[in-house]
Amino acid sequence: MSKPVLSAHFESRKPSDVRLAQMKYDERKVRPQEVINVGIGNVSLPTNPAMQKRMFNLDAPDSPFNKGVVKYTGTAGTPEAQEAVKNILRSGGFNTDNLYVQITEGGSAGMELLILGVCGPAGSSEKPLMMIDPAYTNYISFAERLGRKTVTVKRHMGDDGKFNLPSLEEIEESIKKNNPGALLIIPYDNPTGQLYDYEMLIGLAELCVKYNIWFVSDEAYRELYYIEKDKLISIWGVTDAEVPGIEGRRISIETTSKVWNACGLRIGAVVTDNPEFHNRSVAEYTANLCANAIGQYVFGALAHESKESLLAWCKQQRDYYKDVIVNVYNGFKALEPNLVVSSPDAAIYSVIDVRKVVKPGFDSIDFVLYCASEGSAIIDGVETTLLVAPMKGFYDEKDPAKNPGTTQFRISFVETPEKMAKVPELFIKLLRQYEESR
Structure with missing residues (x-):
């Protein structure tokens, strides 16, 4: 008896690099x-107290x-x-008067709408x-799912860990x-954990105006930076005052996942600051009906928090991650x-490149x-293994021989400080074991 046939798209699909280790x-x-899992940015810290209060009291009289x-x-x-998103942006010093907010089922649904x-x-x-390569793998995956094309301008990781x-x-070309x-x-x-500066944002914005394209910023980690800056870096800090014509073409992707x-x-x-994009995006999303109602209520607590409270929370987050x-x-x-280790300037990730310590033929996915x-390896007397993300899927590169991710891994700083302290020794022991087995 013949079997039903999968679509060509399903036949071609493989797990996302950020989920691969856990699934295996x-x-x-x-x-x-x-097991220490630093393969995915699954934050293990408690959420904001105002959000916790709502989460634990869904049966309260005002719920x-x-x-x-x-x-x-x-x-x-x-x-x-929607107001919670604007309140967070205002606390960072940005004007929200002409911004339109659409709540989505995670930042991931926002990525699909954007594409x-x-x-x-x-x-x-x-x-x-x-x-700009390497890029967050989900954008590449969603574009493939939707049948849309992506193109990249490549950056490279130097021996000093700087991208x-x-x-x-190059970008203009x-x-x-x-x-x-x-x-x-x-x-x-x-x-990569790299942090852009305003000069770069302004230059990119000028190109978007010059060539009449949308300027999009994924701001999931906006408040997480570990080097001194005069002001918070954001697409919403680049206005017509700096780049005439940029307003009306700006879009950001936001999420509760990381900072909160x-x-x-x-x-x-x-x-977005473009009303037509907002209206059409909402029209597209009507097929999804709406985002999680309870999740919106929990997050909505931040609409009522003061600027001082929000800023204090963000500083607490930065201080914690910087130490780890x-x-x-x-x-x-x-x-x-x-080992080549990326400079820890922002976000909650580092890239580890083993190109200088492994034999030819190494493949990050196989490791x-x-x-x-x-x-497994013995760490502090305990048999332990480590889950990390291979970087191959973060590069929009079809030729395996040219993919820098073949020797690179992304580490997420999401386990407890005690577990994170074990990661270097554990990674190196496992790497040496693996190399001996090849």
Whole structure:
């Protein structure tokens, strides 16, 4: 009897690099005593106290859920959740008077709406999404899902761990060659931990105006930076005063996942200063009906927090991550100086490149699968393994021989400080084991 046939798209799909290690580990029959998972940015810290209060008191007299009824919200989200996004932006010093907010099912749904809203027709090469490589793998995956094209301008990781942004001239040449619909940046970068500066944002904005394309910023990590800056870096800090014509073409992707420690809440937003983009995006999203109603209510608590409270929370987050990231960075460099480790300037990630310590033929995915399926090492007397993300899927590069991610991994600083302190020794022990087995 013949079997039903999967679509060509499903036949071609493989797990996202950020989920690959966990999925393989779930299949493991004999498991070590401990597993440290830094393969995905699944933040393990408690969420903001104002959000916790609502989360733990859904039956309170003033809760819309106190009678057990959970109805749809408006497609664009509740006014309170929309106001929470604006309140966060205002606390950073940005004017929200002419901004439109659409609440989505996590930042991921916002990414899909963005691609649909700025790129050419499905299956064509028209108006691709332009990114700076390496880029967050989900944008590449969603573009493939939707049949839209992506193009990248590449940056490279030096032996000092610094990712060098491409020059404005390189980016302009790529714009002229590819005619993109939008330029996407992640100023507090995932996966590299790189931090953009305002001079770069202004230069990029000028190119977007010059070539009449959308200027898009993923701002999931906006408040997480670890080097001194005069002001918060954001697309919303680049206005017509600095770049005439930029207003009306700006879009940001927002999320509760990282700064607000609420990955599983699955609440994000698409923010824009273009009313037509907003209206069309909401129209597209009506098929989804709305984002999580309870999640919107929990997040909506931030609409009522003071600027001082929000800023204090963000500083607390920065202080916590800075200590953890610096300790792990120093641990890697002390134990294996030939590892190339990205500079910990922003976000909650570092890239580890093993190109100087492994034999030819090394493949990052094979090493990740080894750690998840059979590898382990004794750390503090405990048999332990490590789950990390291979970087191959973060590069929009079809030729495996040219993919820098073949020797690179992304580390997420999401486990406890005590567990994170074990990561350098554990990674190096597992790497040496794996190399001996090849």
